[in-house]
Amino acid sequence: MKPVSAWTAAAQIKLESGTLILEKEISEYTIKIIFDDYDLWFVVQWNNNGGRVAFRAAQAAGSELTLKELKEHNDEIIFLLQSAAMQISVVLSFPTAEKTIFRYTTTITPAFDTILPYWPRDIMPLFKAGGKTQNTAGTVHASQMGNRSGLLYFSLEKPKTGSVFYFQNLTALNKFFQDTQTSGADLVGGLWPELGLKLPSTEDKPLKKGEDYIISDAFVLLSDSIVGDNYDMAQRFIEYLAAIYLLLPKPQTLYQDWPEIVDKGLKDLFSHQGCWKFADGRSYLNAYVSDYKTPPESMVQLAVLLPLMDFDRWSGESHKDIIETIHNGLENFYDKELGTVVRWLPALEKNLDWSEEQKQPEVMDSWYLHHPLLNLSRLALNGDALAKKLVLDSIDYVIKVAHHFKYEWPVFYKMATLEVLKEETAEGQGGEKDVPGAYSHLMIQVWQLTGEEKYFKEAIKAARKMDGLGFDIFYQANNTAFSAGALLRLYKETGDKLYLNLSYMLIAAVLKNVQLWECDYGNARHYPTFFAIYPLKDAPYTAAYEEQEVFAAMHSFLREADGVQELLPGVRLLLAECVKYVINRVSYYYPPRLPKEVIAEQKDVKTGEIDPNLWIALEDLQDGWQRSGQVGQEVYGAGIAFGIVPRQYFKIEKAGLMIFTEYPATDFKVGRSAVTFFTRGDQRLSFRMVVVPLAKGNDLPAIAVTAAKQDLNNEIKPVKSQKQFSEYTLLGNSTIKVSWKA
Secondary structure (H helix, E strand, O other): OOOOOHHHHHHHHHHHOOEEEEEEEEOOEEEEEEEOOOEEEEEEEEOOOOOEEEEEEEEOOOOOOEEEEEEEEOOEEEEEEEOOOEEEEEEEEOOOOOOOEEEEEEEEEEOOOEOOOOOOOOEEEEOOOOOOHHHOEEEEEEEOOOOOOEEEEEEEEEOOOEEEEEEEOHHHHHHHHHHHOOOOOOOEEEEOOEEEEOOOOOOOOOEOOOOOEEEEEEEEEEEOOOOOOHHHHHHHHHHHHHHHHHHOOOOOOOOOOHHHHHHHHHHHHHHOHHHEEEEOOEEEEOOEOOOOOOOOEHHHHHHHHHHHHHHHHHHOOOOHHHHHHHHHOHHHHEEOOOOEEOOEOHHHHHHOOOOOOOOOOOEEEHHHHHHHHHHHHHHHHOOOHHHHHHHHHHHHHHHHHHHHOOOOOOOEEEOOOOOEEEOOOOOOOOOOOOHHHHHHHHHHHHHHHHOOHHHHHHHHHHHHOOOOOOHHHOOEHHHHHHHHHHHHHHHHHHOOHHHHHHHHHHHHHHHHOEEOOOOOOHHHHHOOOOOEEOOEOOOOOEEHHHHHHHHHHHHHHHHHOOOOOOOOHHHHHHHHHHHHHHHHHHHHHOHHHOOHHHEOOHHHOOOOOOOOOOOOOEOEEOOOOOOEOOOOEEHHHHHHHHHHHHHHEEEEHHHOEEEEEOOOEEEEEEOOOEEEEEEOOOOOOEEEEEEEEOOOOOOOOOEEEEEOOOEOOOOOOOOEEEOOEEEEEEEOOEEEEEEEOO
8 A cells, every 4th residue: 555645545535525516528538527515526447447537627725615616618628616726727628539549728817926835646446336536646757847848658457457648847837937936947747646636835936916817738648558569659659649739738939140159150160269279289178168177078079179160161151270180189088008999188188176076097987988970980980090090999899898887888987997986876776877879870880881790790789788677777868869760770770670669769768868958947948948958867967069969869860760660650740859859959058149147157157257249159048047058168068059950950052041940850852843852840840941041032933832741732932031031840751842943
């Protein structure tokens, strides 16, 4: 028997003796609406097995509740209730006939300035009839962590019933958070059997008399399936999340002039002395602006070099001087004694200040060994001889480490002796569990580089070590996301469905770690947060570089998925939307886009200095009640714009124009007076396409747009049209044709 609070025990007694006022059928489920003078409940019954879960839509907050009115209108049922402290409105709706989903939205209007020191959770699993909630048993597969999505996914296993995917649209609660100065973090979850949303305490700041506050906006998806294994769980998580995502209110995106942002960023990167350090006979990029104490890092150099080279290939411009400056310093990161590329510049490693676990000589963070080599192998695959030499000279050490740890990496170890310095990320949670994916990714690229089968076999061995992991497969977002693409490649090469299942597990873990709500309180009113990606599973902020890399990884995954017809539809839908919203948000890491009062004061900056006029990204965007930039201004985040432009803009020289799409697009074919291309994503959702002149100041030619999934014969009209700018709303998974007068 599970322990429960006195409030839950009393609530069940009242519920079981409450009055049934209405029943609604939804597919194979019955929703019994029960009023008990203190609460309004929606009790879902599985018709095939009699199992029940109760959802509390309203409660009296300490006094009796009166049901004043009940109205049914189309697919909505509206309940108006009154207590001594407040009026309550509850809207129960059924937003789609395609899935077993219902939604309930609760709004309260205080009768006086009101504090809420306690608010109980709103979900209570029940026995079929009469049994106590504390005797039920189930598994919580996923719940909210920090400011991530307000979701809860659980299975009711005793009695054997089914599963529930519950999603709180926390965007709707922003007024509550703003007026009470509380956060949307860590609200959805609980310990069995007390589950669901628990509002934050409002003891310091009251709710205002006569103001309307939405305190719950829940989407609930019902399933008669109980999760089998972790792969079943991951695939259902993706598909259930996609089903609710289609119904979720989503913020509008805005077009941003990314080529102009690139120009500003390049100018500041080249000219600002705080971005550079001279050491060991070479110039290197600092990790953070004006951090001259910390030795140069290999990852930092490559994090800027590769996107800048991508941009030069796309633009036809040449930034040869800076590219050669960064490139020429790479060989100095090779440690001849160890036989590998290392993190810190060996000549200055002695200057490390020991302020953090990894800032010690010869200490390696497991993921970091692989990351620079992954980028070097990408350079090598593009014909870079120095990069190839550095990779091949390092690869034996990398394999030695993998074999020593049996493909299960700790957090920190000594590079020379392989002595483990930190075994687990937290007690009982193991090491960095997505490193086998990063290792597999590296081995695949070395296999592609050399053609030697032994590297492919190494990729297989490491990938199999992730078999059986659940959401704890996630350690760092960018590595987890790129690992998903590597596992998909293994599936395509071998046909072994284990690797497809593992790629789903990795994608699901990334999606669990995003914020599918708009934080519009405090400082966050000045920057969008919808579909924000958190760098670590417990990180309190989002981070520029990791978001940039996840963005690139989503592009890579979708390219890798071409021809994989069996890929889950939810994957294509959610990854395209992720790309769309990353583009919408990440320019706000640049401090000139933010009011100065939301940026951390210098005394609170952990590393280096912040120049609020510099087009170099802050590392961190925080919850609305914190200032951003507390970690520092990261030079290695300079590649954000360099990475976006080549992936989202397509140049058509003969027409003198560029096409920007929010969704990933592919298969561009340019004819005499038209271009066709295919957009990824799902045709049930839309994205923005913008056409701009190739040269600023020029006018666009007369253009026409058609799309095979929208109107086969009729021209699609622009939503905005000017001489130098034309904007269209198009559907995903479509073939687009843009014509111009030749």
